[in-house]
Amino acid sequence: MITEPGKEIAWGELHVGSRNAFAAAGFREVTRPTERRVVMRLDFQ
Structure with a gap:
């Protein structure tokens, strides 16, 4: 999720x-x- 300071989740x-984590x-x-969801990936080398 994309978080914004001061915005309640x-x-x-x-x-x-x-x-960010x-x-x-x-x-x-x-x-x-979606606007707030992000797919993150960690590539192993």
Whole structure:
């Protein structure tokens, strides 16, 4: 999920994790199926 500072998020929406947390772990964005949902991928080398 894409989160915005100061914007409230329903409790159940973050069970998939926030985009920033995945990006900080090295994942990259590959697609956006909806405005707020993001598909992230971690490529192994």
